[in-house]
Amino acid sequence: MKLQQQRKLNVIVRRWAFLVVFAVSMIPLQAVAGPECKATDGLEVLPYELSDSEGLRFQISKRLGKSRGQTRRGQDVLVDPERGNCLSCHQVSMLEKLADSENPDAKLRFGYQGTVGGTLDGVGNKYSIGELRLILVDPKQAFPDRDIAMPSYHNKDNLVDVTPTCQGRPLLSGRDIEDIVAYLSGLKEEIKKP
Numbered sequence: 001m002k003l004q005q006q007r008k009l010n011v012i013v014r015r016w017a018f019l020v021v022f023a024v025s026m027i028p029l030q031a032v033a034g035p036e037c038k039a040t041d042g043l044e045v046l047p048y049e050l051s052d053s054e055g056l057r058f059q060i061s062k063r064l065g066k067s068r069g070q071t072r073r074g075q076d077v078l079v080d081p082e083r084g085n086c087l088s089c090h091q092v093s094m095l096e097k098l099a100d101s102e103n104p105d106a107k108l109r110f111g112y113q114g115t116v117g118g119t120l121d122g123v124g125n126k127y128s129i130g131e132l133r134l135i136l137v138d139p140k141q142a143f144p145d146r147d148i149a150m151p152s153y154h155n156k157d158n159l160v161d162v163t164p165t166c167q168g169r170p171l172l173s174g175r176d177i178e179d180i181v182a183y184l185s186g187l188k189e190e191i192k193k194p
């Protein structure tokens, strides 16, 4: 082989070797970064202020963002497994009744109701609007003396082991929170189970 051909071959081999090493070295990085953070794409945590409250230590008395909460949309976000997914831990008697109807769609949406977080019946009487807002935004601040197993839905600080691609993003938007708060504030009755 001529010397020039040998040199050309060497350059090609080196280039490929570099590419292979580079690609392999990226594998652990991708594994650490985890999958794309689709659910919360583009959402931002809106600023909010804590103020004193009667029932809990704090509340968030001002609305998150401009839009007024819509009860109907709040119910949709609450039951949606890809958004609030609240029924995985909570139970709402009103929705349970709907699930008992013959409507297969209602069965699918409201049929499973978890027990980890207890019933949400009556929370509209138990807490003020501002307190409900804080419970959703950051339950750890709402119940500082309890190690509460509920996600912080509109918070990006002091969270542990969040997938790197999801860091800095909230689970729900300010509007979603307002809509759920509107829904919860309408759950006035504590329904006693037989």
Ligand code: HEC
Binding pocket: 078, 084, 085, 086, 087, 088, 089, 090, 116, 117, 118, 119, 120, 123, 126, 132, 135, 136, 148, 149, 150, 151, 153, 180, 184
């Ligand atoms: C992983 C489980 C889990 C999920 C998901 C969850 N919560 Fe909770 N939630 C809890 C637990 C646990 C408590 C504390 C219950 C207690 O100590 O009485 C709680 C407490 C609450 C309270 C206060 C209840 C009371 O009577 O004091 C409200 C209101 C609430 N959750 C609303 C929601 C809403 C709305 C969602 C969805 C956006 C949600 N939660 C999602 C676990 C969860």
